Amino acid sequence: MSYKAIFSQTDIQTNILEQIRIAFESTTNVAATLHGQRRIYQGAFGRRTSLFPSEKCCGAIPLESRLELAHAIYLEQDSNIINYRSQALKILLANEKYCFPDFLVQTKNGNYEIHEIKPSIASLSIDDLNRFAILSDLLHSIDITFRVIDHTNLPSESEISQLLYWYQRGHQYEWSSFEIHYALDHLTLKEFNNPTQVYRAIESMGLKQELADYLFFHQKITISPNNQKSNEDY
DSSP, X not given: OOHHHHSOHHHHHHHHHHHHHHHHHOOOOTTSBOOOSSOOOTTOTTOOOEEEEETTTTEEEEESSHHHHHHHHHHHHOTTEEEEEESOOOEEOGGGOEEOOSEEEXXXXXXXXXXXXXXXXXXXXXXXXXXXXXXXXXXXXXXXXXXXXXXXXXOOHHHHHHHHHHHHHHTSSOOOHHXXXXXXXXXXXXXXXXXXXXXXXXXXXXXXXXXXXXXXXXXXSEEOGGGOOOGGGO
């Protein structure tokens, strides 16, 4: 018996929208983690699992690869993204098979997106391409954008380390909009040769240097690409 004999297209569409509502209304467990429909077990053999402590999501997002971590960092940086979850949906496709897309994303204008993270789009199998085509058509029917993203659009390993450093330091404190705008208004440059320049400038304003890390992470100010080095060098 085909899945169409069990669930109509409308049933599937309604179920997806209900899952989205539940996903974004969900709260963290006692470990401050936001688990999805498919649970990601940390330390799973052969996988580089991690938990990303998202300020936007108010909890830790479980991830099962470094590519997913890179994408979570990207979503955290993007001012057009207001919320996201990992493995949040269980979607019925053809032949009574289900898929669990990597990310459910909510944008500032109230739209939803589904993101699938793969090492290389060019190397996708025929099965993957067919599955994604079915999924894309299904989601398009309820005005949800489907995107496949690979390593070419994500931070590299060295960039991940730098971004995590800035993220951890920069989110130790709650910065007021006054502090952020004051710092940006009084920094004479928006691109600097090294982080030390910015730390010193921020401290000269009577502000904590960790505010510079916040501004780096959220791309309000940048380090010149020709002068970027590891923080260990400063």
